[in-house]
Amino acid sequence: MKKRTMIRASVAAALLGAGAVAMAQDNVFKIGLILPMTGQQATTGRQIEAAARLYMAQNGDSVAGKKIQLILKDDTSLPDVTRRLAQELVVNDKVNVLAGFGITPSAMATAPIATQSKTPEVVMAAATSSITEASPYIVRTSFTLPQVSVALADWAPKNGIKKVVTLVTDYGPGIDAEKYFKERLQFNGGQVTDSLRVPLRSPDFAPFLQKVRDSKPDALFVFVPSGAGAAVMKQFLERGMDKAGIRLIATGDVTDDDQLNDMGDGALGVVTSHHYSAAHPSAANKKFVEAFSKANKGLRPNFMAVGGYDGMRVIYEALKKTGGKGGGEALLAAMKGQIFESPRGPVFIDAQTRDIVQNVYLRKVEHKDGQLYNVEFDVIKDVKDPGKAK
Ligand code: DHB
Numbered sequence: 001m002k003k004r005t006m007i008r009a010s011v012a013a014a015l016l017g018a019g020a021v022a023m024a025q026d027n028v029f030k031i032g033l034i035l036p037m038t039g040q041q042a043t044t045g046r047q048i049e050a051a052a053r054l055y056m057a058q059n060g061d062s063v064a065g066k067k068i069q070l071i072l073k074d075d076t077s078l079p080d081v082t083r084r085l086a087q088e089l090v091v092n093d094k095v096n097v098l099a100g101f102g103i104t105p106s107a108m109a110t111a112p113i114a115t116q117s118k119t120p121e122v123v124m125a126a127a128t129s130s131i132t133e134a135s136p137y138i139v140r141t142s143f144t145l146p147q148v149s150v151a152l153a154d155w156a157p158k159n160g161i162k163k164v165v166t167l168v169t170d171y172g173p174g175i176d177a178e179k180y181f182k183e184r185l186q187f188n189g190g191q192v193t194d195s196l197r198v199p200l201r202s203p204d205f206a207p208f209l210q211k212v213r214d215s216k217p218d219a220l221f222v223f224v225p226s227g228a229g230a231a232v233m234k235q236f237l238e239r240g241m242d243k244a245g246i247r248l249i250a251t252g253d254v255t256d257d258d259q260l261n262d263m264g265d266g267a268l269g270v271v272t273s274h275h276y277s278a279a280h281p282s283a284a285n286k287k288f289v290e291a292f293s294k295a296n297k298g299l300r301p302n303f304m305a306v307g308g309y310d311g312m313r314v315i316y317e318a319l320k321k322t323g324g325k326g327g328g329e330a331l332l333a334a335m336k337g338q339i340f341e342s343p344r345g346p347v348f349i350d351a352q353t354r355d356i357v358q359n360v361y362l363r364k365v366e367h368k369d370g371q372l373y374n375v376e377f378d379v380i381k382d383v384k385d386p387g388k389a390k
Pocket of ligand 1: 224
């Protein structure tokens with residue numbers, strides 16, 4: 001072969017190769033999954049990753065002729081890192097969807113990127129009410145703190161709890177929980193006598209709990225993010241708060257299924273309100289818990305896992321509906337209005353707010369099959385985020 005012919009042939013081969021790559025790329029649907037895999041929120045990352053992989057194992061990795069590629073990134077729960085990773089995933093990897101977001105600041109940091117690039121942002125964990133208002137491209141499959149806190153403020157005064165001190169982590173979801181619990185309790189004739197806030201990073205609950213013990217309310221209402229509940233429970237019991245006649249009531253983030261079984265019998269009787277319990281008595285949930293546990297060395301799924309599992313479902317169904325055509329706008333449209341049975345119960349993605357509408361359950365920690373579980377004893381059906389009503 002002459003030199004020129006050789007060059008031409010190799011250029012042609014290179015072009016052909018590039019074409020094949022481009023074609024292969026066209027047939028790939030990329031989900032950029034940004035989670036805290038290390039650091040303070042690592043259990044959230046572990047739960048959501050496991051749930052996303054379970055969903056893919058059960059439903060296949062090819063949808064509407066596209067191969068699903070999950071690109072997992074660890075943001076260590078630092079919002080500056082989340083922002084950089086989201087930018088790289090959109091610009092370099094050209095992901096079709098951004099998903100995950102372990103804490104509110106991470107979901108918020110990504111919102112402008114979702115808007116500018118018209119990429120759907122599926123929030124699977126973070127739960128401050130206002131998140132869905134930060135970008136029209138955000139869809140949420142987790143929950144909101146107002147959604148779950150109000151139910152407990154309705155239950156408490158009917159059960160002898162009138163005077164309450166609130167203790168929350170000092171950022172978006174905690175401030176939401178504090179506000180909506182307090183407003184509703186007061187509406188019901190109860191009273192919040194003190195509102196305490198602990199820092200998100202390296203919280204020490206001891207000085208706050210001592211203060212509560214001294215003021216002797218009927219109950220202490222707590223919100224802390226997933227992963228911090230065991231420390232609250234331990235210090236509550238160590239200080240003999242329960243023996244002093246102060247009841248612990250909380251959002252389900254505190255009696256987190258990821259940690260509950262290790263909290264010990266001191267947790268028995270704690271009443272919480274939340275959207276998911278691993279003990280939810282439905283066939284769909286039994287199947288989910290068994291499969292999740294089997295795939296993850298006996299790990300019990302928590303509410304983060306269910307947010308991740310349902311988030312994948314919302315993405316898969318949107319892709320099925322659009323056949324991968326029409327880009328981010330079409331995908332987003334196909335995410336809105338989805339109705340399905342989640343392991344948590346029936347859910348609905350409100351087309352107007354892009355937020356999840358779901359049942360909220362009142363639960364009590366009890367023994368079941370020799371383990372500790374949040375056993376549901378009441379349900380408020382189809383709860384919309386009250387934070388959106390204003
Ligand atoms: C958030 C994080 C959590 O771990 C949780 O349980 C609830 C809310 C958040 O940052 O929005």
